[in-house]
Amino acid sequence: MTTDSDEQTSRPAAATRSADGVLTGAVLCPVCHQHRGRGVSHRCAAPGLVVLPAPAHRILDALRAAGGRPLVVGGAVRDALRDALSGGASSATPKDVDIEVLDVDELEQLRPHLARVARVDDVGASFGILVATVGGVDFDISVARERSTAGGETAASSRRDFTANALGWDYATGELVDPWGGAADVAASVLRRVGPSFSDDPLRPLRAVQFVARFGWRIDEETLEACRDLAPSYGTVPRSRVWGEWKKLATRGIHISRAVQALEDMGWLSHFPALAAARGVPQDPVWHPEGDVLTHLGLSADAAAASAESSGLPADARLLAVLGALVHDVGKPYVTAVTDDGRITSYGHDTVGDPVAQDFLTGIGSPHVLRDRIGGLVAEHMCHVSTVGSPTKAAVRRLVRRLDRRSGVTILDWARVVDADVAGRGPAGSPPVSGPWVALATELGPSPRKSLLTGRHLMSLGYRPGPQLGVIIAAAVEAQDDGLFDDEEGAVAWFVEQEVPRA
Template sequence: MTTSTFDTTQHPRGADGRWVTTGAGESDADLSTHPVILGLVDIPEPVDAALDTLRAAGMRPVLVGGSVRDALLDPDLKPKDLDFELYGARSPAEVARLLGPHGRIDEVGVSFGVIKLTVPDGDGTHDIDLTLPRTDSKVGEGHRGFAVTTDPDLSFEEASARRDFTINAIMWDPDTGELIDPHGGADDLQAGTLRHVSDAFDDDPLRVLRGVQFAARFDMEMAAETIQRCRTLAPTYDQLAAERVWGELDKVFTRGVRPSRALEALEQTGWLKHFPELDATRSTPQDPVWHPEGDVYTHLGLSADEAASRADADGLSPDRRAVVVAATLLHDVGKVTHTQHQPDGRITSHGHAEAGEQPTHELLTRLGAPKTLTTSVTALVREHMNHQGVGKDARPSIGAVRRLQRRLDASGTNLSEWSIVVAADAAGRGPGAKSDPSQVWLEVAAEHQVTQRPAPRLLTGRHLIGTGMKPGPGFKSVLADAELAQDNGEFDDEAGALAWFAARG
């Protein structure tokens, strides 16, 4: 093998934003060799001290997996998870003994050749995993049905063959700066290609869904041979527990820069059939006047991409980003049952927003999504057409805005998140993209100082009791009418609420 040194200062990234592979003094560097990239990943000093102890004992810790992949995509990233493959170690017990003085050892994974170390650093800690080179043999169903054999003499190529995709099998030695890439993962990373490493890919069907979320997160496409491999695994979907499925799909919503890539991957691999609510949208047409982009399936992907971009621009936290992206990806599933061809040739889908509530809830529940997310997403799907109650160029009443706000708040979401879904729906139509119809709603909310949370009720049960009214079934009706009157602006303080009640008679 040859060694070349990469000048990452002069050639950090290409015009397309991907990592440049040109080495110092050469072009089109062969990434199957061991180029040197010093400082690719920042190793915290306490962690490096622990690694030095292992090096002194004749071991070679090399970083592998997501932290290497992510650093090649963006050198400014500071990875939180550091996973090392540890060559030259004879036993996990030996490694645990050497690392003991450096932090807390978690021996849960020792039987699998994995040592977990928590290293203190000032007020915080660093969690690192060290795995002895190993081979995994499938002996039963599920992700636990493996026999693990550690072997300190395995080659880099043999040890990394058990990994899922080539982009996750790239190694980097923090001591020498060598990039070790026996399966061509760096080339695939640059090309935007997801390619499985070996036949071991078949051992866990969850790897298909990992590919789905990687496609969305990194805007990548699956290699043809990997697509075919995934298609053969489609019948094994039922082996996956819901929590494992959601663990991967959640990353589409929290991190996916192009969620439409996830839909594309599900369709290509034959896995979309396991998500029937989405699968049915492929054959659901839309009126070309309003949706020249094509069927509902196409619209959902384009809209979800828009929602991801807008959520990031607004700085949403991962959990709230997941809500708006998931809601946008599912916002029109109700069209499957509510699309009609009219005699004049038009295609309509009246009532599809409300009709989408049940299939959205059923799909997310089946996938193991958190109840709080499911409740918020379902509400956004139900309410995403609410703006159509206002004519073109007209403004909603403050009462309409406040009532929408209360309904959203009751489901754990708000006007800002609703606005992203509505805007993404309007923009996700290809050449038929529309302006954002939610903005006028936000303008009215701002003019009337409507905050993220609804105003507290000004008339309460305490007030009714104070007037001599006895608690009973009539309370609920009065309080509901009072809330509506308050939202419509008929009163705006406690005195006004009491006057409204007195006038009610």
């Protein structure tokens, strides 16, 4: 679709705006290699650009039967074009497909035709979207208010956020539909707002941050300024929508430090106080030559994301790893001190960081169970440094038990954050350190989650219910983790040997 000699396609696309904020200017299309204007209709041949899932053909046929002219729009087109321009293979068949339909006046006009081939839900009806599901694939279907003229295509896409997301693909003709020069911006790795309607949704700056995390693209300065103007409106965005963008950032992003920088560049970092407080907080240059705490957090999250990407980590585990790495040191701003001899210390930042991390996660709308899990990872991310040499069985058992109490966090979840911490130190980054802990935990096998010695055992020995039983069971758990017994019979035998007087 492009050639090595086509150098212009890799340059930032020229763009200006009219007095009313409409995007204008000439740009070179990287698909047909023709100069064209922004804000005017542009179609060029791109046969087979988007690899559609098989059920899509049934949906598209139903929409045409309803009198509409459907265009595949949004991420499926953007990602397919990005792959094609980079010379790589097409992305995997999308599991979610957005379709915009021209030549139809009302969304309800489509429903009976879609219902013949798919399950139709009203989950997005308040946003002007019907969700049709067939063959395990979701199709978000909307109606363009404009007719399918050249100008109609341009006007219909003018309400989208970024030019890269304002692309369409006409399956019937095999053409790329690109009214706003989005193809050139995809080639140049630039996020650029389409028009004045960008400000209609104050979530859009966070969408920009999410795309930076996923693609590593830069945000053009004029769009950054529009994001800055929207900063005061952040409080009007429902937390559920905020969480949607952060979740995508963590489960799909690989450039987390760039996303953090984008938050700062657009004046949005202050909306996330735990991160904002980390900017400028110094660290011991011997251990952290990379710079301040926020720099370290971004690099650690990059390391966690890279590891998750290379290993194909499932989304839930990746969420813990990336967000855990991003907030593992948020306690440092509250305990960092400089000693008389000039050393920088941050003793206790792991314990202090637990509630700070949970406050951050609450602010972005994360589920409660995730907050507890990540808080546990923050609280425990330093425990490996307290052991000289290889960990003991007791130390591993106790760590596994403490983690498990935090909504079932595993030692593998812990290991990913610990290893991201040591990797995210710039020139001082080191290989993983969690190996001996994980290996010993694997050797020991699953540990009982609860005390093997119970109140039932104690009462059968003549002890009465009361505070004494709690003290005895707590001591039994310590002995259990020390490996002094590994079943109920052994627990009772151990306790009898202690000769504890009955209260």
